[in-house]
Amino acid sequence: MRRIDMELRVRFAPSPTGPLHIGGARSALFNYLLAQKTDGTFIVRSEDTDRERSSRESEHNILEALRWLGIQWNEGIEVGGEHGPYRQTERLELYRKYTERLLQSGDAYHCYCSEEELEAERQALIAQGETPRYLGKCRNLTTGERARYEAEGRKPVVRFRIPEGEQIVIHDHVRGEVAFESDGMGDFVIVKSDGIPTYNFAVVIDDSTMNITQVIRGEEHLSNTPRQVLIYQALGLKMPEFAHISLILNTEGRKMSKRDGDTAVIDYQKKGYLPEAIVNFIALLGWAPPGEDEFFTLDKLAEAFSLERVSKSPAVFDLNKLNWINAHYMKQAPLERLADLALPHLREAGVLPEGELSPEQREWIKGYVHAILERLDYMAQVREFVHYFVGAEVPEPESAAAADVLRGEQVLSVLSLLADKVETAKDLNGESTKGILKGITKDLKLSGKLVYMPIRVALTGQMHGPELYDIIPLLGRENVLSRIKQTQSRIGNA
């Protein structure tokens, strides 16, 4: 066999009717990984035959999401290649030719049934406890009958003629051999009355003409595969190999749907998750690495990936684990990058102005992110900590216990000494703050607890939180003094 015959060609073929979902991203990823691993070709095309719901905007969004994740394609939309065009609506002429062949050979025929007629047939079958399907009313129309329908102005669809009594066996790389009987299938529509092919037809022509060697897609396509196989056979086309990967479920064990909250890649991008964390996480849904290691870059994934280790059972999307993985990558990321990521969320929180930032502001963001990094699962959470670090106002003590801390007899002297030291400090930074705090315990001969806790509550209203030597410099001299003053007067009034 020549090299060219052996080259692996895989594809991701989303329908541009919405954002890229987590499940779609995983399908794309698995295809991409296999192509990378084997030096094959990864193609992205668009299945936009649903004119009602498809949009260029969605297509663009999906492509952007793939790029953001780092999933690159070397052939297809916006990239080009020898097998284009890569949008189904731009390939109509091609489908027409194949339709003609099927019509000629008798493997397909025109059907003039109206929606009402079909619906009535469906209901009747359901009432009899049978599989709702098309029974083949128009299978053998005479020319006269056809002419009469045409005269009525009916626009026909083209249906594929399902052979009787045939068994279709699919060799699936994930599921093994799966057998279907042709008898339960009705003749299905391959070309709609507006001349646009349906998915099951177009996908066959595309995969075939693009020389796809492996079709890796979601399990929801498994039941449709025998229909596609029949078309390959009728047309005498070479069939790709199949691999159907299991679905991703929500916490209730059902297929992830919009109602479960964040199901699109963009949702996570907006919340400030890192793309490498998402990739790592979804790779682990339905695929198990050979060793103990759980952290994989895209390159490492491509090295380690294989269909043999893809599991048959569906996986539940576990946000906890995503968060853990994301936190891991955040701790490794350069502070500059994290600061950029934090920026939009801090703006939204109203603590940073729009427009260009001063170098001091940039430094402040870096300091801030650094101070709270270990408590973050994803970047949008930076908003939850601003009250510690921003503003002249200190929140009321969070609890009775916190209020109690401020009732200690040493508190007022601790606070006024702190105010003195902060006011006179040459430079307020982490180091100098440590010195100040230590100095207070020394000067007043107090235990650490009697110093640190009241200061914490006086400055933040909270019993817990980030290190004081992070809070104080970031808060800034004025805010610290103002917060101290505020607490002092609260104590005085109590």
Added chain:
RNA sequence: GGCCCGUUGGUCAAGCGGCCUAAGACACCGCCCUUUCACGGCGGUAACGCGGGUUCGAAUCCCGCACGGGUCACCA
């Protein structure tokens, strides 16, 4: 409803007939670290859906049942 797929701890999963008195990870709980919390370290609780076979031996193979899911569109 017919057809198809699946079923190991709460979750992701290893396991491909003896190495299993079933690995690892997330979550949870406890302890340690930290003059707070978090991070980190150490430890713990927790699973082969049920019933039949096959076999000297089954989480692993076969059959049935149950449960979950997918599909049966002029959606993809």
